[in-house]
Amino acid sequence: MxxxxxxxxxxxxxxxxxxxxxxxxxxxxxxxxxxxxxxxxxxxxxxxxxxxxxxxxxxxxxxxxxxxxxxxxxxxxxxxxxxxxxxxxxxxxxxxxxxxxxxxxxxxxHLPFEVADYVDFYASENHARNVGQIFRPDAPDPLTPNWKHLPIGYHGRSGTVVVSGTEVVRPSGQRKAPTDAAPVFGPSVRLDIEAEVGFVVGTPSPMGRSVGLGDFRDHVFGLCLLNDWSARDIQAWEYVPLGPFLGKSFATSVSAWITPLDALEDARVAPPARTYPLLPYLDDADEEPGGYDLRISVRINGHTVSEPPFSTMYWTAAQQLAHMTVNGASLRTGDLYGSGTVSGPQENQRGSLLELTWNGRDALELPDGKRTFVEDGDVVTLTAWAPGPDGTRVGLGEVTGRVVPTV
Amino acid sequence: MxxxxxxxxxxxxxxxxxxxxxxxxxxxxxxxxxxxxxxxxxxxxxxxxxxxxxxxxxxxxxxxxxxxxxxxxxxxxxxxxxxxxxxxxxxxxxxxxxxxxxxxxxxxxHLPFEVADYVDFYASENHARNVGQIFRPDAPDPLTPNWKHLPIGYHGRSGTVVVSGTEVVRPSGQRKAPTDAAPVFGPSVRLDIEAEVGFVVGTPSPMGRSVGLGDFRDHVFGLCLLNDWSARDIQAWEYVPLGPFLGKSFATSVSAWITPLDALEDARVAPPARTYPLLPYLDDADEEPGGYDLRISVRINGHTVSEPPFSTMYWTAAQQLAHMTVNGASLRTGDLYGSGTVSGPQENQRGSLLELTWNGRDALELPDGKRTFVEDGDVVTLTAWAPGPDGTRVGLGEVTGRVVPTV
CATH class of the missing domain: 2.30.30.230 (Fumarylacetoacetase, N-terminal domain)
Known part of the structure; x- marks a missing residue:
């Protein structure tokens, strides 16, 4: 043919x-x-x-x-x-x-672009609620008070963004169980994945100016799949008060293919209804639909463990861009920002093993054995498709990676 | 002459x-x-x-x-x-x-190097205690439990690192007083500075490998002065649970001159005694002195408001580098990491207005008026010197910046 x-x-x-x-x-x-x-x-x-x-x-x-x-x-x-x-x-x-x-x-x-700054968001309400319930079970609300007023995000390490297929070395670091007197050091024993979508900035913006909701498509070229590898034990001990650092900075995998926004016109959907009125710079009620109907699959060694629906994300990529620049921060060509873990409302739609196994309590039964977190030798693969024109499907490039033991 | x-x-x-x-x-x-x-x-x-x-x-x-x-x-x-x-x-x-x-x-x-990743630490015990007392007055200990076991850090925005002399536009963003029902938006009303020292990485390291304490001088070329501009009101509302983001990402100023470590041999001093035994990768008891005796001055519109002593930093730059890479994160040429705000034990040695005015409670009396935080038109300048050979002084290049109103 x-x-x-x-x-x-x-x-x-x-x-x-x-x-x-x-x-x-x-x-x-x-x-x-x-x-x-x-x-x-x-x-x-x-x-x-x-x-x-x-x-x-x-x-x-x-x-x-x-x-x-x-x-x-x-x-x-x-x-x-x-x-x-x-x-x-x-x-x-x-x-x-x-x-x-x-x-x-x-x-x-190869890695398709030189990554300038890398930012990661936290935009799935289901994910944030699950994480809140797991880590702060006694809190009155699993969401922090700011969660529905702004898209929470933080900067990650752009130097360790790698292309799909790159092996991921299990990270070492400090961890400390609440009952331990002092931290211990060693390879992470709670290595996790996060199924995300990454947005790639093309057009820069100057310092001191913000980029409005309506300018999203002038600045963002396209999107990719992104696996935000996460060492939960390292993260838990380090992250108060300044956020994730070594628990995330060892590797972030992106797909080799960047899908242009122009290919995803038929996938645009309205985001979920907003609980509270949003400040004007984030209020997208009168904007074109800012969500994307991307159907993600998470596979471990070929077995599908989850199918997170991107359409459920509370914050859109346009809102994230507007927020990221509202303080006057500039954009550079090659800036990459992740959506945050995509988790749907159903148990089989969760985008991390943390949630899928409820912090290791409920092991997944895979054909090749039980899994709570990722084991050495495991291959984790994200794939996705979106509705295209005339009933077609638009495939996103897969992002895959094998975990290898600590050197 | x-x-x-x-x-x-x-x-x-x-x-x-x-x-x-x-x-x-x-x-x-x-x-x-x-x-x-x-x-x-x-x-x-x-x-x-x-x-x-x-x-x-x-x-x-x-x-x-x-x-x-x-x-x-x-x-x-x-x-x-x-x-x-x-x-x-x-x-x-x-x-x-x-x-x-x-x-x-x-x-x-000009900005003397292309910044790869930018990381900011939090390595002054006096600063961390002051901040803890101000923001968590009811906590049993102003330091979080991890503070003396690892150098806490986070990634910042490398695209907004600017050279000394660049004007800083007052950032806008969300803020919310505890008593307010909903956040409000506007120019920051608590714009602050942080007097820091920045370390510049020259020699890269591969992913999956760590850089030991003893390899610090093989990887780090030199240092500069750094002002980590901070919008305290934006930061306070956004930073739980994933750390500082828009409160810091609008601008970070560095001096135009990078002082090579070779010029600072006579400034090396032992860091403070350690409260707890450190894990081996951070234990510098048998290493050469990892501290640097840098005498910093903070001036607002020419008036000295503080003289923070860098020799009091609990965590050294070598420990920060070892920690940053212990999970296998790679280094790139141009990576920049900040020490964190330098604050000494005395009131006139504090490296931020947050501490100098105790969160705005005690205004500074300057010849040109009272200051709680930085006002539009203010010029903030950091200078420093270190002991050199034969009784000389080694000057660090100044870092200065004028704050201009939100566009």
Whole structure:
């Protein structure tokens, strides 16, 4: 079958066209990297194709990262997408770009952009309630008083954001049970995952200015899947009063493919009803729908353990961006922000093992044994799809990682 | 007086030689920037001098940032310093480099390095106790239980680290008094400063490996002064449970000069006695002294309001680096970490207005009026010096910034 004839129902058909960075297998050299666009089980070398076609977009695509494309802004993003759509769907163009299609299995995928700042939010009400109940069982309300007034977030470590497929070394650190007199040191014994969606900023903004709700699509290029690996024992001992640090900073995995917002127009949904009136800079009642209907699956060693629905998130990505900049903080090309763990209202929709096993109390029964937290050798994979045009599905690139023992 | 004859007692004599990045006044163009070395009230264009002398270090110095020098590693750092010392002290070399000396007043100073990740610690016991007493007056101990077992830290926003002299726009955000029914939005009414020391990482480390206490000097190039601007009202409402976010992310100012650790050998002092035994990766009892005797001054509109002594810090920069990487988090060239607010045991040694005014209760009487927090138009300046060889003083570059009203 010619590579352009993607089977009907393939979530990576020409209605999707996510962007990544690849090199011929075996070469990780920066000079051999190029922007690639996924079509079915092939990758189009978009840089080489653009050059061959004499496209004005070659300067954005014949690059070792997506950053030049990200920095080009909303109009360029739409123009480039329109051009590539023509290349892979119009027969005359297909012939010209066919030499630049590579089987996905023959290439190496890289971290698709240089991460500037990485911020992680906490935007699922179900997740926040579960965590509150687990860690603060005596509190009058599992949500802190600020939770429904602002999207709570914190900065994470951008230097340890890694691409899907990167092995994750089990972190070591301090932990202390409430009954212990002093902390002990060793490999984490409560290594967890968090199923999230990551948003990638393209257009920067200057210091001292805020970015309004309505400007979300001018600044955010697209989204990816994100696994916010978390060592619960390290986190529990360190996080009061300044928040998570080493419990999270050892690794954050992102999918190799960034799905442009333009591919997700049919997935937009209204967020849940708001409990309290929101301050004007967060009030999205009169905005276009800010939610996205992404159906996530969490698999451990191939077995599905959860299916979190992103549509249930209380805070939208547009609200998170508005909040993140309302104090005048600038945006840079390559800024990445995570949605926070996605957990739905049902038990089989929870996005972390902390919640799925209720802090280790209720082990999951998998075909290869019981699990409370992640064990060495386990492979954790997130996948997702969204409704596309005309009943199609838009696939998000998977994010996967195997846990290996502490060195 | 020839520029090489720095007056006796000048804290920027040839025993100091901090590094920065400058351009001729009026030009901020990347192409016009070069690494500069401060000598008295002059800047040596180290890149141009290296090229003129045919120095092998031209490739590290004729650059628009310090990053290439930072990445070159400890041996190169010492070699380059030795070479530059010769250029400015040996008469034959002096003649050759004299054309590359510019009056400090004639140049523009820039952010000296590209900041990778920015981490901020909380390492002063006096500061942590003061903050605990102010915010948790009913707690049995002002320090959280983890405080003396690990250096508490969190990630900040590297995209808003700015060089000394940059104006700081008063941030807006949500705040809520305990008695208010709902949060309100507006410019911060409790804008504060934090007097800190920043450490600049040169040599990277791989993911999955930790950096031991003894490897501190192989990875850290030098230090700077740092003002961690903080909006106390925004911070108070947002920071539970995930730590500071918008209360800090609007701006962090650093001095334009990075003082190499090699210039601070005579300033090394033992840290305070430890209350509890430390876990092995943090136990510095058998290490060389990890503290630095830096005498900081905090001025508002020219009036000294505090003199925090860095020698009182409970956790050392080497311990902070060991902790930051003990979970396998990698280091990158350009990583910056702040010590946390420096506060000594005396009232006039406190490094924040929060502590100096006891959360606004006791206003400072300045010649130009009372101050509880920072007002629009105020200029806040941190300076510092350390003991140098033979009774000299090693000056740290100042960090200064004027607060301007919300846009």
């Amino acid at each position: 010619p590579p352009f004839d993607v089977p009907e129902g393939d979530p990576f058909g020409p209605h999707n066209l996510p962007y990544g960075v690849f090199s011929p297998a075996g070469s990780g050299e920066q000079a051999d990297r190029s922007v690639g666009v996924r079509l079915g089980d092939h990758v189009l070398d978009a840089g080489a194709a653009a050059r061959a076609l004499g496209s004005p977009y070659a300067s954005l695509l014949a690059r070792p990262t997506l950053n030049a494309l990200l920095a080009a802004g909303r109009t360029a993003w739409s123009d480039v997408r329109r051009a590539i759509t023509a290349w892979v769907t119009v027969p005359a163009h297909q012939e010209a770009v066919a030499p630049f299609l590579h089987p996905l299995s023959s290439v190496t995928l | 020839p520029p090489f004859d720095v007056p006796e007692g000048d804290p920027f004599g040839p025993h100091n030689l901090p590094y920065g990045v400058f351009s001729p006044a009026g030009s901020g163009e990347q192409a016009d920037r070069s690494v500069g070395v401060r000598l008295g009230d002059h800047v040596l264009d180290a890149g141009a001098a290296a090229r003129a002398l045919g120095s092998p270090y031209a490739s590290l110095l004729a650059r628009p940032t310090l990053n290439a020098l930072l990445a070159a590693g400890r041996t190169a750092w010492s070699d380059v310093r030795r070479a530059i010392t010769a250029w400015v002290t040996v008469p034959a070399h002096q003649e050759a480099v004299a054309p590359f000396l510019h009056p400090l007043s004639s140049v523009t100073l």
